[in-house]
Amino acid sequence: MLHHHERRQFPRVSLTHATVEVYDTAGRLDEPELCFIINVSENGMLLMADCQAENYHENKRVRLTFTLPDSDILIRTDAIIVHAQESELSQYIGIQ
Numbered sequence: 001m002l003h004h005h006e007r008r009q010f011p012r013v014s015l016t017h018a019t020v021e022v023y024d025t026a027g028r029l030d031e032p033e034l035c036f037i038i039n040v041s042e043n044g045m046l047l048m049a050d051c052q053a054e055n056y057h058e059n060k061r062v063r064l065t066f067t068l069p070d071s072d073i074l075i076r077t078d079a080i081i082v083h084a085q086e087s088e089l090s091q092y093i094g095i096q
Contacts, residue, residue, distance in 0.1 A: 018047065018066035020093075022055040023078075029063060030055060035093070037066065044082065044096040056084045056093045064095070 018037050021029040038046040045064070049056060058081055065076045079095040086092075 018045075018064045020047065020049070021063045023061040023063070032065075038092070044094060045079070047093045047095065049091045049093055056081060056091055058083060062095060 016037060017034055019032045020035045021032045023029055033049060035047040035049045038048055040046075060081045061078060062081060063076065063078050065074060067074055081093055082096050083094040084091060
């Protein structure tokens, strides 16, 4: 019998979407963009954004707004982009 052991430090939770706003250098927020949430854990979140989103760079501060599964409570928090990787069709953004 094989036992599968999770190698991640924190378990992952599946969510659907988050509204993401990027802070500019003056501390103002840009227009919100709807991003797909790949996963979220105690240590961060992985998002997928439109490939045209040029504002997603490491060390940028962003504001996120989302709800947890089976909840109507709105969560709004600030985070820092720790990595951003562009693919042919989208951009993947890791935040903490």
